[in-house]
Amino acid sequence: MAALTSPTAAGRPPKPAGRRRPRVWRGIVGIVAAVYFLGPMAFSVLFTVNVPGEGLTLSSYRGIFGAEGFGSSLRLTLELAAATIAVTMLLLVPALIAVRLSAPRLRVLVEVLCSLPLVVPAVALTAGISSVLQWGPDDFADTPLFEIFNSAQNPGFPVVLLLAYVLMALPLAYRTLDAGLRALDLTTLVEAARNCGANWPRTVVQVILPNLRGALLNTAFLTLALVLGEYTVASILGYRPFAVWIVSIGGSDAQMSVSVSVLSLVLTWALLVLLATAGRGRSARPARRTRDSAATAPHTVQETS
Amino acid sequence: MTTAPAATPSPAAGPSSQVAVGGTAAAPDPRGGASRRRPRAAGWLAVLPLIVFVLVVFGLPAFAILTNAFKTSAGDPGGQRWTTDNLSQSVHGAYLTALWGSVKLSALTAALGVLLGLPLAHAVVTSRFRALREGVLAASGVLANFGGVPLAFAFVATLGNSGELTRLLNLGAHGWSLYSFTGLTLVYLYFLVPLMVLAITPALDGLRTQWREAAQNNGATTLQYWLHVALPVLAPSLLGGFVLLFGSAFAAYATAAAIVGSSVPLITLQIANALSGNVLVGQGNVALALSLDMIVIAGVVMALYIPLQRRSARWLH
Numbered sequence: 151m152a153a154l155t156s157p158t159a160a161g162r163p164p165k166p167a168g169r170r171r172p173r174v175w176r177g178i179v180g181i182v183a184a185v186y187f188l189g190p191m192a193f194s195v196l197f198t199v200n201v202p203g204e205g206l207t208l209s210s211y212r213g214i215f216g217a218e219g220f221g222s223s224l225r226l227t228l229e230l231a232a233a234t235i236a237v238t239m240l241l242l243v244p245a246l247i248a249v250r251l252s253a254p255r256l257r258v259l260v261e262v263l264c265s266l267p268l269v270v271p272a273v274a275l276t277a278g279i280s281s282v283l284q285w286g287p288d289d290f291a292d293t294p295l296f297e298i299f300n301s302a303q304n305p306g307f308p309v310v311l312l313l314a315y316v317l318m319a320l321p322l323a324y325r326t327l328d329a330g331l332r333a334l335d336l337t338t339l340v341e342a343a344r345n346c347g348a349n350w351p352r353t354v355v356q357v358i359l360p361n362l363r364g365a366l367l368n369t370a371f372l373t374l375a376l377v378l379g380e381y382t383v384a385s386i387l388g389y390r391p392f393a394v395w396i397v398s399i400g401g402s403d404a405q406m407s408v409s410v411s412v413l414s415l416v417l418t419w420a421l422l423v424l425l426a427t428a429g430r431g432r433s434a435r436p437a438r439r440t441r442d443s444a445a446t447a448p449h450t451v452q453e454t455s
Numbered sequence: 456m457t458t459a460p461a462a463t464p465s466p467a468a469g470p471s472s473q474v475a476v477g478g479t480a481a482a483p484d485p486r487g488g489a490s491r492r493r494p495r496a497a498g499w500l501a502v503l504p505l506i507v508f509v510l511v512v513f514g515l516p517a518f519a520i521l522t523n524a525f526k527t528s529a530g531d532p533g534g535q536r537w538t539t540d541n542l543s544q545s546v547h548g549a550y551l552t553a554l555w556g557s558v559k560l561s562a563l564t565a566a567l568g569v570l571l572g573l574p575l576a577h578a579v580v581t582s583r584f585r586a587l588r589e590g591v592l593a594a595s596g597v598l599a600n601f602g603g604v605p606l607a608f609a610f611v612a613t614l615g616n617s618g619e620l621t622r623l624l625n626l627g628a629h630g631w632s633l634y635s636f637t638g639l640t641l642v643y644l645y646f647l648v649p650l651m652v653l654a655i656t657p658a659l660d661g662l663r664t665q666w667r668e669a670a671q672n673n674g675a676t677t678l679q680y681w682l683h684v685a686l687p688v689l690a691p692s693l694l695g696g697f698v699l700l701f702g703s704a705f706a707a708y709a710t711a712a713a714i715v716g717s718s719v720p721l722i723t724l725q726i727a728n729a730l731s732g733n734v735l736v737g738q739g740n741v742a743l744a745l746s747l748d749m750i751v752i753a754g755v756v757m758a759l760y761i762p763l764q765r766r767s768a769r770w771l772h
Contacts, residue, residue: 381709
């Protein structure tokens with residue numbers, strides 16, 4: 151992406167001498183950034199197809215689908231991702247709408263609640279979780295709570311990971327959804343819908359949510375990216391979702407682990423592009439005119455007001 | 456899904472809806488006081504699940520860290536007692552080295568991230584091509600969250616012992632190693648610089664062209680403009696960005712674990728080791744004490760970040 155900077159800078163119309171230096175400067179910044187950010191990607195792809203002694207081959211990609219643990223770890227991750235997105239939305243969307251509409255005094259509380267996870271790094275959170283999970287066998291061995299503790303750690307679908315992921319997704323999800331809601335005139339929308347005879351569920355589902363589509367998609371994407379890449383909590387607690395699986399095969403087959411990394415990256419980018427095209431129509435932000443007006447001086451005075 | 460809000464107004468609601476839309480705040484609520492109270496209760500009800508969730512899922516581990524960090528381990532022969540041994544162990548010896556290593560790495564990478572992120576963000580923001588701007592910002596959003604395993608492997612494939620670039624340039628002979636402090640710095644910048652771009656872009660957008668023009672009209676050079684106008688305005692955002700980057704680098708675990716294993720002393724690696732009993736059995740509560748150290752540092756970082764962000768937000772509108 152950043153590679154585009156240099157042609158951009160070169161293709162600009164001529165300007166007074168004082169403004170020329172920044173263009174050169176911008177070109178250098180763009181090239182350095184492009185090399186640094188695209189280099190590792192390009193070399194990883196090269197690494198996966200360039201087998202010493204065999205020349206260029208795609209064998210490392212072909213081996214992925216047959217590899218032991220690939221299917222199960224990917225399925226676990228995707229299930230966790232879907233559940234995390236659903237739970238995050240169900241917790242946050244009603245709360246944020248309510249805060250905007252009828253309980254503005256709760257706003258600070260919600261903001262603090264959603265920012266708390268930022269203070270506790272994932273490793274520390276995991277240490278706390280594993281300590282809490284110790285209570286199961288230690289303190290509640292004969293109570294029904296023990297069953298809950300056990301089922302939360304079921305390796306088929308570890309609810310404890312789901313809970314941790316939702317908690318870790320809260321800060322980003324909160325910011326994205328809050329920014330989306332801020333762009334809406336929620337009170338007017340709701341009053342209009344209510345006056346037209348819509349009940350509350352219908353107002354939320356048919357009026358508010360469609361208007362929030364961009365923010366919802368963004369939240370879903372960020373959460374998905376978080377769960378796809380999450381390694382810390384899962385590896386320390388001993389589960390084996392996708393990221394942990396990649397590292398574990400990295401020990402025996404470095405080439406395959408890099409190919410899987412490349413694939414997961416391509417998947418993430420594809421999702422991003424999908425999201426960008428899907429969200430384009432709705433989430434169009436008001437254009438910033440301050441920058442564009444720099445070229446046309448007469449307008450700048452009006453822009454300040 | 457219907458995207459148009461209120462597509463079919465019912466005739467009965469016609470006049471009143473116009474009043475409501477026209478003057479939301481001023482129009483008296485025809486439903487009276489009773490129904491006003493109901494939304495408020497409903498508001499509480501809607502927020503309640505979130506409160507309960509955070510209290511349980513965040514509160515329980517936090518409580519466990521706070522209490523167990525001050526207790527001897529459960530299997531201790533003398534039974535569980537209150538103690539400060541864990542905490543003092545966590546700031547001595549190998550653990551102190553790791554804590555210091557994490558702080559050093561985070562401070563260095565955060566400073567570099569700020570220095571490199573600012574020109575990049577500036578180049579993007581002042582570009583007249585919206586597509587470039589949107590593209591770089593979207594890419595930054597992805598890369599800033601890209602820390603972790605794929606990032607680690609991309610760098611191992613590029614600059615690791617048998618990486619493509621290492622073989623191509625024969626870097627190994629020149630003493631290059633990815634599995635070192637320098638190597639980790641290079642890797643961390645890969646997600647910290649985009650994070651800085653995201654953090655500083657709103658502030659750069661807030662720099663008015665008129666300020667630059669005013670400075671130029673008064674005969675200021677570009678350097679003077681940056682020193683006396685732009686940087687002072689940006690200072691809170693830059694400091695806020697530094698703090699954000701520091702916290703992000705400090706908490707990073709997956710990248711380091713996948714690249715260096717435990718050859719570079721970092722606090723996150725030590726916690727994971729102590730938890731999984733790799734070093735000594737029964738170090739679980741020391742891990743909690745180490746976590747407490749981390750939380751204190753991260754808490755200080757956040758306490759610095761929030762006021763800085765508030766201050767810089769003043770220039771955005």
